Amino acid sequence: MIKKLLSILLIFSLIPVAWGVGVQQVKAETSGKKQLEDVRDQKKQSETEMEKIEDLKVETQKELGKIETDITNLDKQIAELNKKIAANQKHVDKHEKVLSEHLRRMYVHDSGTYLSHMLNSDSFSQFLERFEIVRLLMKEQADVFNKYLDMKHSLEKNKKDLEAKKKAQAELLKKSEAKVKEINAKLAKYKDQLDQLEAKERNLLQKYAGAFGGGGGILAFPSTRGTVYWNYGQNRGSHIHAGIDIPRPVGTPIFAAESGVVQSIRSDPNGYGIYVIIRHNNGLSTLYAHMYRYQVIVGAGQRVSRGQQIASVGNNGRSSGPHLHFEVHKNGSPVNPRSYLQ
Ligand SMILES: [Zn+2]
Known part of the structure; x- marks a missing residue:
């Protein structure tokens, strides 16, 4: 009797304990799910920020390339001007020499020069005539000389302008290079942040494995919800079916099952049609098949986020x-998607 009573007491005292444990477990799972959602929100923010910064980097690198081209062009123009300046200087030197020779002859030497020539004139009118000829000759020489001198000044001014422009461009280049450096540092920071968030996400998924519905929920469902043929491993005679089939109308969105990098976009006309493989950080890759080329909206090497549309359902290949x-x-071998999908 006492034994029976004791066992009844024992049962009743255990029930609340077991019940309490159950409640606690549900609570833990709910908070785990909330934590996971928070981590994924933060991840999405990091990824959006990274995309923005990547865009900025592309823009800045474009600018940088333009400035470098500008500087190369300016260098070419300066080299050309230097050639012209050198050629012009030859003319300046030559005419300067001729002119100074004339002047020297006129004023220093008396014999056999313009002056003596003029003074030896037979008549005053002849003197005047010769004087006029000499004057004109001198003027012509001086004009040519001045023309080259003017050109020299204008060429030198042009060169100065170009050099000032080049200096300004060099400063711009420095600024752009500093900007790219800054952007790379920012990207590295966000990459670190993203890696940490992904590690956090993996930890949460491991900790609460099985609690988030559909076999762990490591991967998001890759299209709109609806019919799924869970036909992984089906013997197709020539091959074993390595995935599952999700029948949807052509054009239905296909979503990345997890964040990652588009590893490849390939064509298999007698099988998968156009297919995309995304590599994820957790040792998993996902493959999406039977699309048409035009339906794929991501590129190889592109980083994609979980749930981001990458293509649309097609009917291509076999x-x-x-x-x-x-x-x-x-790790490179097909596994049953059922154990991974949310
Ligand atoms: Zn299939």
Whole structure:
């Protein structure tokens, strides 16, 4: 009797404990789910920020390239001007010499020069005539000399202007280079942040494995919700079906099942049609098949976020109707997507 009573007491005292544990577990799972959502929100923010910075980097690098081209062009123009200046200087020197020779002859030497020539004239009118000729000759020489002198000054001014322009461009170049450096530092910072968030996400997924519905929920569903043929491993005679099929109308969005980098976009006309492989940070890759080329809206090497649209459902390759063929690879081998999908 006492034994029976004791066992009844024991049962009743255990029930609330077990019940309490259950409540606590649900609470933990709810808070885990909330934490996971927070981490994913933060990840999305980091990724958006990184995309913005990447865009800025592309712009700045374009600017940098333009400035470098400008400087090369200015250098060419300066070299050309230097050639012209040198050629002109030859003319200046030559005419300067001729002119000074005339002057020297006129004023220093008396014999056999213009002056003596003029003074030896037979008549005053002849003197005047000769004087006029000499005057004109001198003037012509002086005009030519002045023309080259003017050109010399204008060429030198042009060169100065170009050099000032080059200096300004060099300063711009320095600024652009500093900007790119700054952008790279920012990108590295966000990359670190993203890596940390992804590690956090993985930890949460491991800690609460199984609690987030559909077998762990490591991957997001890759299209709109609806019918799924869970036909992974099906024997197709010539091959084993390596993924699952998600029948959807052509044009239905296909989403990245997880953040990652587009590893490849390939064509397999007798099989997968156009297909995309995304590599994720957690040792997983995902494959999306049967699209047409025009439906793929990401490029190889592009970073994509979980849930981001990457393509649309097609009916290309060996396909019996519009559908998304979806595979999950772990360390390079196909695994059953069912254990990973949310
Ligand atoms: Zn398939």
